[in-house]
Amino acid sequence: MTLSRLSVRIVRGICVALLLVMTVAAFSLGSVALAQGTPTPAAPEDGVHGELDGPLPARTEGDAEWHIGERLYQGEFPDGFSFEIAAESSAGDITSARVVWVHSPGSGTQRSRGAEFDPERGRWVAHWEPASNQVPPWVLVRYHWELTDEQGNRYITAEKDEVYADDSNADRWGHAESEDVVVHWLALPDEVGQQTIDAMAERREFYRQAWGGLLPYRPRVILYGWTARPEYEEAMGNRPILVAGTLLAGTTAADWGGTIQIAQPGSDTRRIAYGTVLHEVAHLYQHQFTRVTPDWFIEGNAEFFSMARSGDYRAYARQRLQSDDPLSFAAGFATSGENFRDGYWIGTTVWDYLVETYGLDAHRRLWELISQNVPRNEAIEQVTGVSIEQFEMDWRTWIGVTSLPPTLIPSPTPLFDPFSFPTPTFPPSGA
Numbered sequence: 001m002t003l004s005r006l007s008v009r010i011v012r013g014i015c016v017a018l019l020l021v022m023t024v025a026a027f028s029l030g031s032v033a034l035a036q037g038t039p040t041p042a043a044p045e046d047g048v049h050g051e052l053d054g055p056l057p058a059r060t061e062g063d064a065e066w067h068i069g070e071r072l073y074q075g076e077f078p079d080g081f082s083f084e085i086a087a088e089s090s091a092g093d094i095t096s097a098r099v100v101w102v103h104s105p106g107s108g109t110q111r112s113r114g115a116e117f118d119p120e121r122g123r124w125v126a127h128w129e130p131a132s133n134q135v136p137p138w139v140l141v142r143y144h145w146e147l148t149d150e151q152g153n154r155y156i157t158a159e160k161d162e163v164y165a166d167d168s169n170a171d172r173w174g175h176a177e178s179e180d181v182v183v184h185w186l187a188l189p190d191e192v193g194q195q196t197i198d199a200m201a202e203r204r205e206f207y208r209q210a211w212g213g214l215l216p217y218r219p220r221v222i223l224y225g226w227t228a229r230p231e232y233e234e235a236m237g238n239r240p241i242l243v244a245g246t247l248l249a250g251t252t253a254a255d256w257g258g259t260i261q262i263a264q265p266g267s268d269t270r271r272i273a274y275g276t277v278l279h280e281v282a283h284l285y286q287h288q289f290t291r292v293t294p295d296w297f298i299e300g301n302a303e304f305f306s307m308a309r310s311g312d313y314r315a316y317a318r319q320r321l322q323s324d325d326p327l328s329f330a331a332g333f334a335t336s337g338e339n340f341r342d343g344y345w346i347g348t349t350v351w352d353y354l355v356e357t358y359g360l361d362a363h364r365r366l367w368e369l370i371s372q373n374v375p376r377n378e379a380i381e382q383v384t385g386v387s388i389e390q391f392e393m394d395w396r397t398w399i400g401v402t403s404l405p406p407t408l409i410p411s412p413t414p415l416f417d418p419f420s421f422p423t424p425t426f427p428p429s430g431a
């Protein structure tokens, strides 16, 4: 199969509409616990309860004594997962039970399911089955139960960490993790695990300074080699991955806290780790710390974090800005189509220029202002102290172009959905 004419993009789905489907699955047994009221833990210093802060302990509201029996989780990738719990309250019947889970603790996204009581088994049972909101294998499932009795007493169980494992292929997957990242790979050389860990460690302080903090969860990086295309397509919800010459190379989503990517044949694993992964993780930072409207500004920003660039972006920008094409901040730069490199590569140079001239702290302050709803150009003016027109001229001069930006023309309406993230790291070599 020739891949030379493919352009590449990522589609990110964040639909949270869930289906309630009750099933009784074959559960493995969990531990049995007798639970009574326990104190609420202190909030972490930054107010965000992240993954490495650990699961929260149980807490109660009211004065009932609660007896919590078996508490079970069963992953059934790719068909979802199920939960069961046996519980009693001293104050009366339990009238409602709900299971709540997060994949990316601290991201602000959670999902939940009401449970039904199975009288034969004496347990509350809940099942989640993916619809359009498929999540990849190996995401974290940190969950707890919320139980209410007929007197209105409540018991919130301790959180528990599970993994949405791909059990049917378990022995083919590679896995490695560190304080920065959890990486799983299929049909790729094992080096990609350590390379991903190394890349994330090398970028850690840069991310921290650029955003003012680290992600509250460890991103899940799920990588497929080209021969694992069927498994990749399954994990993507069985969408076709080649559509009208466009390869869906992956998806990055804050609500499940990671990125899933397929590598083209012959891909250099170091480029995946130091290029693709660092770029996609930057998108997770964008979602964590600011407001995102995908375009060249966002893609250039993500690519700014890559440590394996696809070319000499400054030279590319110089050549493109000297062409007859009307390229300017006001017109924007394409992130799809024939000139998709404009958005990625020229966009990156804007961030290179900003940080080289005004420091990495300017990056943090700029996004902070944007997260407070300050329009982008105003935010740039506040951080740099120069007008947006002057900033654009200064940037062009830094690129090596002395002409004025072309006459302002309106930005085109984006053709892709607002959660699409094209990836720059598999550029079509023949385009």
Ligand SMILES: [Zn+2]
Pocket: 279, 280, 283, 299, 302, 421, 422, 423, 424
């Ligand atoms: Zn991107």
